[in-house]
Amino acid sequence: MTATLETLAQQLREHGHKLTQPRCAVLHALLSTAKPLSPAEIQALGQGFCADLGLVTVYRTLELMEEIELVRPVHLADGCHGYVLATPGHTHHVICERCHAVIEISGCGMGDFLNFVAERTGYRITGHWLEISGLCADCQHIP
Amino acid sequence: MTATLETLAQQLREHGHKLTQPRCAVLHALLSTAKPLSPAEIQALGQGFCADLGLVTVYRTLELMEEIELVRPVHLADGCHGYVLATPGHTHHVICERCHAVIEISGCGMGDFLNFVAERTGYRITGHWLEISGLCADCQHIP
DNA sequence: ATGAGTGCAAACCGTTTGCAATCGG
DNA sequence: CCGATTGCAAACGGTTTGCACTCAT
Numbered sequence: 001m002t003a004t005l006e007t008l009a010q011q012l013r014e015h016g017h018k019l020t021q022p023r024c025a026v027l028h029a030l031l032s033t034a035k036p037l038s039p040a041e042i043q044a045l046g047q048g049f050c051a052d053l054g055l056v057t058v059y060r061t062l063e064l065m066e067e068i069e070l071v072r073p074v075h076l077a078d079g080c081h082g083y084v085l086a087t088p089g090h091t092h093h094v095i096c097e098r099c100h101a102v103i104e105i106s107g108c109g110m111g112d113f114l115n116f117v118a119e120r121t122g123y124r125i126t127g128h129w130l131e132i133s134g135l136c137a138d139c140q141h142i143p
Numbered sequence: 144m145t146a147t148l149e150t151l152a153q154q155l156r157e158h159g160h161k162l163t164q165p166r167c168a169v170l171h172a173l174l175s176t177a178k179p180l181s182p183a184e185i186q187a188l189g190q191g192f193c194a195d196l197g198l199v200t201v202y203r204t205l206e207l208m209e210e211i212e213l214v215r216p217v218h219l220a221d222g223c224h225g226y227v228l229a230t231p232g233h234t235h236h237v238i239c240e241r242c243h244a245v246i247e248i249s250g251c252g253m254g255d256f257l258n259f260v261a262e263r264t265g266y267r268i269t270g271h272w273l274e275i276s277g278l279c280a281d282c283q284h285i286p
Numbered sequence: 287a288t289g290a291g292t293g294c295a296a297a298c299c300g301t302t303t304g305c306a307a308t309c310g311g
Numbered sequence: 312c313c314g315a316t317t318g319c320a321a322a323c324g325g326t327t328t329g330c331a332c333t334c335a336t
Contacts, residue, residue, distance in 0.1 A: 018290060018335055039325085054293045059326065061291095075218060094264050103264045113252040114275065121237050121246045122280035130273045132257065137265035161310055161315060182300080197318045202301065292333070298326080308317070 003085055005031065008070060015068045025050035026061045035100045036074040036082030074102065075131070096136035103136075146228055148174065151213060158211045165200045168193035169208070178243045179217040179225030217245065218274070239279035246279075 008027050009019050017023075025046035029037060032045060039058045046053045062083055065071040072086040074093055084093075084102055091104040110128065118125050151170050152162050160166075168189035172180060175188060182201045189196045205226055208214040215229040217236055227236075227245055234247040253271065261268050 020291065020335070022292070052293075055325095056294080056327080057292060094260060094266055094268075096266065097269065103266070105260055105263065109256040109259060110253070113256070116252060117237060117248055117275060118277070120248065121277075123237055123239065123246070123275075123277035124283050125237075125275055125277040126240065127277070128273065128275045130271065132260060132266075132268055132271045134261070134266040134268040134270070140267050163310070163316065165317070195318075198300095199302080199319080200317060203316085288334105288336095290333105290335080292331105294330095294332105295328105297328070300323105300325095302323070303321085305319090306317105307319100308315105310315080311313100 003031070003087075008085075011068065011070055012065075017064065017068075021050045022046070022053050022057045023061050025053050026058060026065070030071065030083065030085050034084070034102055036084045036095075036102055038082045042083070075129075092130045092132065094132045094134060096139055097133045098135060098139040098142070101136050101138075105132075146174070146230075151228075154211065154213055155208075160207065160211075164193045165189070165196050166204050168196050169201060169204045173214065173226065173228050177227070177245055179227045179238075179245055181225045185226070218272075235273045235275065237275045237277060239282055240276045241278055241282040241285070244279050244281075248275075 005024065005027055008031075009024070012019055012023065025048075026042055028049045029042045029045035037045070039055060039062060042062070043053055043055045043058045046058065062071060066073060066083075069086050069088070071083045072091075073081055073083055074095070075081045084104075087104055087106065089106055090108060091106045092108060094103045094105060095101070108130075110130070114125050114128065117123070148167065148170055151174075152167070155162055155166065168191075169185055171192045172185045172188035180188070182198060182205060185205070186196055186198045186201045189201065205214060209216065209226075212229050212231070214226045215234075216224055216226055217238070218224045227247075230247050230249065232249055233251060234249045235251055237246045237248060238244070251273075253273070257268050257271065260266070
């Protein structure tokens, strides 16, 4: 099931949140691309739908949507970060270092590795954060 | 080989950098713990060795030491980040979510998983960033 | 009608920059 | 001695907060 404005709006309502113009504008912005968007980029794109969308509202909306797992933050190694629409379940991001396109990998073949780490360190492992960078199919052909 | 103030200082010199009091203070601070330290924490600890150590100098020193791979940045999922002394080669961090102790895992059993990702996505994989969180041996016994 | 949601302006925090003074080799 | 390094103060960019107004339900 692919996310649409309707399904996303529905999820907002289910969590008891109001469906407002600014929130629709943020969703529109995120739906318009597979790349992670910064709050400022979301504001710029969102203003096509809600002309006076404020940056503060974008922050508050993203915080809200992160809580109900509608969006997921993407932290890159260089510290910059953005948001993408979330797909349910445990996923990892693969990010093109040239065009920043993102693919989510669901399911994760790291169970064995994590067991090894647990044994080796004595830690009880509770979570992990993995982001993979590379060149997407398109960008491999562009020098 | 465990890093000491002497070996670290040596590396600085080898790269043509001067060995100054503030830089020693930063190294002292990092040697004093296995936890990642923020620039502000490094300044506070470092002032025990160099009373007027400035925060700006800490930033510039960390930048320098990151370049010559004396220290490594640690980004946590919650966005806060710090620095730890680096061990050579490709490593991953395992961080205790309670006391923030860090263990580095060298070597990394993720080759197969990355190949799988490459096949599945069509990306040419160039790098990855993995941080594992859990409870260290000590903290498992504290509720 | 009424509380959730909004925009604005200002506060805030961590980081970076310009510059004159200082220190190490 | 001389350039690398430092500390200070100020600029900076992104994020958060206080508050009065507005909107969705």
